[in-house]
Amino acid sequence: MKAMLRMKFLAVAGMLALIVAGNISAQEPIGGPYTADNNTMILLHFEGNYTNESTFTNDAIGHGSSQFFPVGVDPSLGQCLYLDNDAQGDSSYVTVAHDADLDLTGDWTIEGWIYVLTFGTGSSDWRWVPRLIIKPGDEVFWRPNFFVEMWGDFRFFSFGYHDASQNAWPQVNTPNNFMEPGQWYHLTFIRDTAGKVIINMIHNTNRELIYFGSEPYESFSTFPPITTGQDVHIGWAGAAGLASPSTDSWLDGFVDEIRVSNIVRNFAIPPVITDVTTLPNQPTSAPSYPVSARVFKVGSAGTITTVTLHYSTDAGGSWSSMAMTPGGNDTYSAEMPGQPLGSIVNYYIEAVDNGGLSSTSPASALTLGEYYGFGVYELNTQTIELTFEEGPGNIPVDTSPYGNPVNVVGAPSHSTNAAAGTYSLYVEGDSSYIEVTTPFLAAPEFTVDFWFNMDSLEAFRRIVSLGTSTGATNYMVFLMGDSTMTAESSIPGQPSGLRDLLKLSTKISAGQWYRVNYQLSATEAWLRLYDAGNTFIEEKRITITGPANLLDGRFRVGLLFNHTLAFGGYVDNVRVWNYPIDLVGIEPVGEPGIPDKVELFQNFPNPFNPATEIQFQVNKSQKVNLTVFDMLGRKVKTLVNEEVSAGKYKVSWDGTNEASQRVASGIYFYRLQSQGFEQSRKMLLMK
Known part of the structure; x- marks a missing residue:
């Protein structure tokens, strides 16, 4: 299913990385070859046939140009199955007939080996989202009882199910760019109802765990998995008889040793870390920063031995560590000491069990440097000031108390055509802009103030913005199609946004300086326009039910994050405050x-x-x-x-x-x- 990835200032909560330091006795080896037991609903070895060793469900049926290959993952597994889908009309896949035992609603372990030969990178390609295994929905294939799939555009594996309300897809995913074609991966998808968690594990051909992730499924939905009357499909999302079967989910590659069980198998599973406190920005008045998490074992026997909170105030250059104290209900807690104004604190949690298995949250803390994080701010302060007075040849400098580092993209340049002081910044309107990625510039209430001078009246050019898309912004100011100015913020309970309500009537002229002031509080928002002499021209003031949504986007001058329409012209004296400077009473x-x-x-x-x-x-x-x-x-x-x-x-x-x-x-x-x-x-x- 299409991944519902939840990006914050840092990594997805609960996704965990692995460092394997040992093993726990009496655990089941992962990857096979397996033998069927009373909890095996499907077991396919592909030893020259489609025999299903499970006594509960039917043998598999091959479709299209499937071929058995003598050499697969390793000699212990014998033959494997090649699903030939390198051409759009090949249509090779495998089914196991629907049975009530295949509608999984409680615990499960779904696993198999996959080897992707070729794949697509968009919905127009028949190999865009190949499925290892799926039990499709009855009305539409993308409402399945369970799925294990790979997304070709971002090359990540996704594991999940559709809930009975038909409104949510609990899922747990690997990072982007994880899958490499031409390699075998063993994929394991676990649903554990005792811990109310879903887990993915990825092993290589040496049976070494190379990724481990988990998500509390009730953070997506409290409903159980949906049940369907469709056959289980391998290599294609299906399904025959649907009005709109899948056209972009064909697997061109190999599969082997596919097993579906209605229990949590006794594998070597590292500690699960969920419900981590994701701290928002903290005021300077906060003496410390409490963090808690739920840490527990799933499946195999074992105990948690240590849980550690690691934090850094120098972008990961050095780390301090503190033991987290156990409490009730598998919770652990610790408090990081308070930090001075402008500090950026990154942190992650590491857990180790008595078998030496360890994990971290976020998942990629130790591999990709992804952490939880927050900034230390002061109420009612200016959070950025870009005067551009550093002059030509220099990177713009933020002179606010936060001293935010500024990234320059493309070739913006300083100019003596300035509204205030000696220099402004010229952005040529193609691929140039400046960007700040620190956490201090998003605020539920704010003031945004800047000067601009447009080369031409290109509609919908974002001059100053902070957000993730055109429909998800903490704030942005831009030109409308009729050459008037407006502003936008994402407000809970106001899905249509503010752009139509704040739209001014004054027509902007190219080649002229203007000053814009945009302010928002919990109850009001206004947009003001001034001329080149800083004389007031017009304002639009509205009543709202705020505050604005805080978003993990990037502050940009000249371009909105994830947008292609760049501003062309001059900007000067770009300033932002984390409060509405006029609406508070001056x-x-x-x-x-x-x-x-x-x-x-x-x-x-x-x-x-x-x-x-x-x-x-x-x-x-x-x-x-x-x-x-x-x-x-x-x-x-x-x-x-x-x-x-x-x-x-x-x-x-x-x-x-x-x-x-x-x-x-x-x-x-x-x-x-x-x-x-x-x-x-x-x-x-x-x-």
Whole structure:
């Protein structure tokens, strides 16, 4: 079935890697040759015939140009079966007639050897998703009782089933690019109802485990597997008699020693790790980061001996380790120590059993460097500032407190055609853009602010964006087909998005500078447009039920992730905050004239309870920061951190800190900083 891969900032939770360090006695060797027992529903050796050794189901039937080959995986297995599907009309496959014993709804172990000769890379090819084995659905083949398959476009193996609600496919997959044609693989698919987990294991011809993965199936669906009246198919997804049989699932290759059992076989199965805590970004106020996981054994006897949490704060350059403490219900827990602002923490869990078998979660932590991860952020802060003042020949530098590294793709270049300062960045509109992949730029509430100047009015060009596709974005700002601007965010409960609601009416002109400001809170969103002189032109403000979805996409200037329409033109002063800088309360006072100096005024009322108003003024457009501190000089809350036009402003402080917690009575200071200016005043909070 088409893989429902769930990409987060890191690897799929519960997929596990393996390091084999030993073996547990009395386990069944994997790979065969097997003999049938009371739990064997299918056992096919392909020794020159289609005999099924199981006493519960019928012999297999070969179709098309199937051939028995004298040499297969190794001499112990004897002959194997070649399914000749190198041409579209070959149609070689094997069936085992439907039987009630083949409708699996409880424990199972499904296994077999596969050797892929050729495969397709898209739905137009008959070998795109070849099946080792499948019991197809009754109405459509892709609602099966179980399946084991390979996806040719990304070369991964997928194991799963369709649930009885007909709405979900619990499945567990290998990483992309795992399958290499011309090699034998032993595939094992286990469903364990005691642990409520599905497992895949991949072995090579030496019977060495080269991949191990697991998923808690109730994270997909609480319904049991669907049952069907179709024959079991090998080498094709089927099925004869369906209105729309599969046209893209033919296996061109070899199979051998296929066995279907209605129990969990006693194989050497490493520890299963599920339900790992996947931490979101953490505030600087968090003293530690608790992580828990469920770790247990499936099938064979054995015990968990150690569970370890490994974490790194230098992109995997070095690792710290801490033992996880066992609790009830197979849970283990540990707490990583707090880290400073801007830290990126990667982590994974490793478990070892008493037989020396070990596993990790994520699965590919030790092989592909895929980890869980999060960033340490501060509420109400600017998360990126790209001024491009580093000049020609240099990679753009983020001057925000986070110092995010910037990746340059293609050939964007600095230009003296700038809206602010000396330089802007020119993106030529083909394959050039800049990208930031740190976790700090996605936020449930935010402000996005930048200048742009378009070469031509190409519709649907994304200028600034963070997301995974056109329909899944934390935020993006782009040009509509009628040359007007709009913005978009994915909002739960608002499936149609915001683009039509936020669409402005002003027609953009090519070759002109404009400034855009897009803000979103839990209740409101607005989009503002300014001209080249930073004079306000238009805004659209709407009520929403937020906040925005957090997505693991990439922040880009010039192109949306997984999109092909690139922006062509100039950008300048690209800035993002993790809060709506205007929607939280800063307001123009509205007095006539332009102030002649920067000044911070005394708050009123003072003393106060529960809130007070602070006013300040600036004599020209500039960035200002207004922050509250306690008597010890510790920051309590940032009230303003943005660029404002010349004028007088007011902002309210409600006596809370960055975490929206009420602070104690006492003396507090508030400080205004701008270009070459700093002034502080004192206020008294009384309760």
